[in-house]
Structure formats: C-alpha cells, structure tokens
Amino acid sequence: MTARRQEGNGLRLAAVAIALLGCGLAGARLDLAARAATSERIVADRYTGLAIGGFDPVAFFTDGRAVQGDPAFEVSQGGAVWRFSNPDNRAFFIANPDVYSPRFGGYDPVDIARGVTFAGTARLWLIVGHRLYLFGHEDTRAAFAADPARYLHDATRRWAVLKETLAQ
Incomplete structure (x- = not known):
C-alpha cells in the first residue's frame, strides 16, 4: 500500500x-x-427540587412581589422543596399549603386551558380570587388578566385530567 x-x-x-x-x-x-x-405535578427544578425557583410563595400575598426564599427557612411538601423569606411565611405555608402554593402546580393556566403543561415562572405572576397563578410568557399573563374566568373554567376542567398524567 x-x-x-x-x-x-x-x-x-x-x-x-x-x-x-x-x-x-x-x-x-x-x-x-x-x-x-419529564413533568411533575408541582413545577420544581429537577436538580435542586426547588419549587417556583426558590421564591417564597407566601410573599406574593404578603409583600405583593416575588421575594427569593432563604435556605434556612424551607420545607418539603408535595414532592418539592419550598423556600421562604422568614419563619412566619414558612409557618403560614405549612398551615395552608393549598392556599399559598401556585394553582395548577405552577403551570401556566392559559396553557392548561389549552390542554398542555408549560411551566410558569415566579417572575410572571398574578393573584386572582385569592390564588397565585404563574405564567410562562408575558402574553399568556396578559390574556389571563383580561379574562380570568374564561381561562379558569377551561383550565380547571382540563387540570383534572392533565394532573393524572403527571408524576407525583
């Protein structure tokens, strides 16, 4: 050769x-x-297990803004780790997790209404009817804010079926 x-x-x-x-x-x-x-019933970081990016879910109600939680004040609930900015918020959450955790597990309610799961972010949020909703996009938050009843009707109906397809 x-x-x-x-x-x-x-x-x-x-x-x-x-x-x-x-x-x-x-x-x-x-x-x-x-x-x-892979989808979970509660949106959580797959590496850390943190729900809603480590933001304090109670602070949306008490402070009216997204507040980063402190690792010193955390609790595990629903397969996710929740962080809080102070011990009082942690106690409020433990007493009423259904009240303070984001509805639809933190998935965007507009997408849930369409029959798909898309993770919301703590940076795009609204409180409607004493419940916290997280959104994946500015435009879905704006659409929801314009007519929450429309989206909540469809999302509530579809969530009952969608959550059964998600891991616990």
Whole structure:
C-alpha cells in the first residue's frame, strides 16, 4: 500500500471516529431533553427540587412581589422543596399549603386551558380570587388578566385530567 493510500485510510478513520462521537453527543442531548420533559405535578427544578425557583410563595400575598426564599427557612411538601423569606411565611405555608402554593402546580393556566403543561415562572405572576397563578410568557399573563374566568373554567376542567398524567 502506498503512503498516500495509508494517509487516506487514516483520514477516513478519523472521520468515522468524529461521526461516531457526534452521534454519541446527539444521543446524550436527546436523553437530556427527554429527562427535562419529564413533568411533575408541582413545577420544581429537577436538580435542586426547588419549587417556583426558590421564591417564597407566601410573599406574593404578603409583600405583593416575588421575594427569593432563604435556605434556612424551607420545607418539603408535595414532592418539592419550598423556600421562604422568614419563619412566619414558612409557618403560614405549612398551615395552608393549598392556599399559598401556585394553582395548577405552577403551570401556566392559559396553557392548561389549552390542554398542555408549560411551566410558569415566579417572575410572571398574578393573584386572582385569592390564588397565585404563574405564567410562562408575558402574553399568556396578559390574556389571563383580561379574562380570568374564561381561562379558569377551561383550565380547571382540563387540570383534572392533565394532573393524572403527571408524576407525583
């Protein structure tokens, strides 16, 4: 075999190795996407277990704004870790988790009304009828604010079925 042909074979082997490596990385990326798509009944960070990004759910009601919780004041409830900005808020939550936790597990109610789950964020929120709602997009929050009764009717009906498809 000539030196030129040997070089060509080496290049082909390198190309095959790079292609196999690329396939392995693509498979890893697909696996990561599949794990990220796993849905829970309460929106929580899959690495830390923190609900609503570690924000204090009671502070939305008491302070009227999103307040980052303190790791010194946390509680595990419903398969998620909830953080609070002070011990009183922690106590309020423990006494009434259904009142202070976001409705629909923290999923965007407009998307729930459409029959899909999309995680809300603590940065986009509203309190309507003494309940906290989180939204995934500014436009869904605006639509909900314009006609909450419409979305709540459909979301409540669909949530009963959707939550059964989510992991506990």
